[in-house]
Amino acid sequence: MLALSGAKFAATSAARGRHTLFNWPLLAVIALALSGCMPATTQVAGADPADPAARVAPVGYRSTIAPYSSLRPATPAPWRDRNDAVTPQPKQDR
Numbered sequence: 001m002l003a004l005s006g007a008k009f010a011a012t013s014a015a016r017g018r019h020t021l022f023n024w025p026l027l028a029v030i031a032l033a034l035s036g037c038m039p040a041t042t043q044v045a046g047a048d049p050a051d052p053a054a055r056v057a058p059v060g061y062r063s064t065i066a067p068y069s070s071l072r073p074a075t076p077a078p079w080r081d082r083n084d085a086v087t088p089q090p091k092q093d094r
Contacts, residue, residue, distance in 0.1 A: 005023075006026060
């Protein structure tokens with residue numbers, strides 16, 4: 001992305017017939033990318049996670065399959081009855 005921005009800037013500055021030393025949008029993108037490499041200076045989460053005396057929330061367990069109940073073995077219904085149950089009803093003539 002930075003190479004594409006640089007290429008576009010070079011093409012537009014060459015078309016205008018002048019050359020500038022600074023490309024402010026490119027400089028802003030580089031500054032933004034480098035700001036992600038800076039260490040955080042404030043404590044966002046509160047207590048230090050490396051502190052063994054830090055209080056933490058209790059751990060709970062909830063089953064993800066608690067309402068499940070097995071339906072097997074189930075005897076299959078006759079296929080003709082099941083087919084007739086889902087077949088569209090014939091339309092009445094007007």
